[in-house]
Amino acid sequence: xxxxxxxxxxxxxxxxxxxxxxxxxxxxxxxxxxxxxxxxxxxxxxxxxxxxxxxxxxxxxxxxxxxxxxxxxxxxxxxxxxxxxxxxxxxxxxxxxxxxxxxxxxxxxxxxxxxxxxxxxxxxxxxxxxxxxxxxxxxxxxxxxxxxxxxxxxxxxxxxxxxxxxxxxxxxxxxxxxxxxxxxxxxxxxxxxxxxxxxxxxxxxxxxxxxxxxxxxxxxxxxxxxxxxxxxxxxxxxxxxxxxxxxxxxxxxxxxx
DNA sequence: GAGTTTGAAACT
DNA sequence: CAGTTTCAAACTC
Numbered sequence: 001x002x003x004x005x006x007x008x009x010x011x012x013x014x015x016x017x018x019x020x021x022x023x024x025x026x027x028x029x030x031x032x033x034x035x036x037x038x039x040x041x042x043x044x045x046x047x048x049x050x051x052x053x054x055x056x057x058x059x060x061x062x063x064x065x066x067x068x069x070x071x072x073x074x075x076x077x078x079x080x081x082x083x084x085x086x087x088x089x090x091x092x093x094x095x096x097x098x099x100x101x102x103x104x105x106x107x108x109x110x111x112x113x114x115x116x117x118x119x120x121x122x123x124x125x126x127x128x129x130x131x132x133x134x135x136x137x138x139x140x141x142x143x144x145x146x147x148x149x150x151x152x153x154x155x156x157x158x159x160x161x162x163x164x165x166x167x168x169x170x171x172x173x174x175x176x177x178x179x180x181x182x183x184x185x186x187x188x189x190x191x192x193x194x195x196x197x198x199x200x201x202x203x204x205x206x207x208x209x210x211x212x213x214x215x216x217x218x219x220x221x222x223x224x225x226x227x228x229x230x231x232x233x234x235x236x237x238x239x240x241x242x243x244x245x246x247x248x249x250x251x252x253x254x255x256x257x
Numbered sequence: 258g259a260g261t262t263t264g265a266a267a268c269t
Numbered sequence: 270c271a272g273t274t275t276c277a278a279a280c281t282c
Contacts, residue, residue, distance in 0.1 A: 025277065033266055034276050073267085107264065116279055117263045 022047030030055035031066040082123040105130030113138035
């Protein structure tokens with residue numbers, strides 16, 4: 001039987017779009033971040049068509065080992081990738097997920113951040129200064145914050161592009177683009193999120209959080225930057241609260257740093 | 258449905 | 270740690 005907590009997206013946020021389709025892993029045994037289920041902190045499920053899957057309840061120990069290994073490499077590997085703004089946005093047509101940002105940013109070169117290869121676009125958020133993308137055209141927001149055209153024309157163009165992109169996504173497969181992040185991975189903001197998720201102050205100047213960058217350009221944001229300092233109060237008195245990140249339930253019980 | 262493209266993740 | 274390989278999703282035909 002499948003525990004009810006598995007793949008909540010299937011039952012709530014993505015219930016309309018069928019966004020949670022399950023993985024199709026063949027070689028990773030669903031024990032690496034390549035596996036979407038594993039990466040989300042979920043067991044594989046009936047929808048999956050994976051092979052040699054070890055991401056099942058009966059392999060708890062194996063999963064635990066795999067997680068430890070991955071976390072040893074990147075402690076934030078299972079942290080939410082995207083910090084979205086408050087849930088109410090989903091109900092407000094005037095607001096978009098672009099208010100959120102992908103924490104590590106993307107590294108797109110050819111997709112110009114207009115396809116779901118782009119993690120930012122896929123999550124329905126704009127690119128940010130965290131991104132190292134080339135030719136960014138992310139319709140949810142570009143990393144250069146390009147409002148150079150200024151004004152409403154730009155906004156209108158972006159809106160059209162976004163709608164077009166969303167429509168295209170919807171045509172073939174169910175669109176997960178705008179689906180909510182798993183609720184257990186969702187960040188909640190009190191008041192409003194600062195621009196670019198704490199990367200900029202209200203005056204647009206860079207925040208003081210330190211971003212480290214690893215070789216090959218991959219960045220690992222500092223915990224202070226990602227999770228907001230202990231005060232949890234960003235400049236301007238805005239407060240960011242990351243909700244708990246319970247991945248595999250059995251792991252959260254006794255496997256927590 | 259099969260094959261290709263893409264970029265993250267993993268590896269050396 | 271920079272470069273390369275592997276991987277699976279997204280995409281195209």
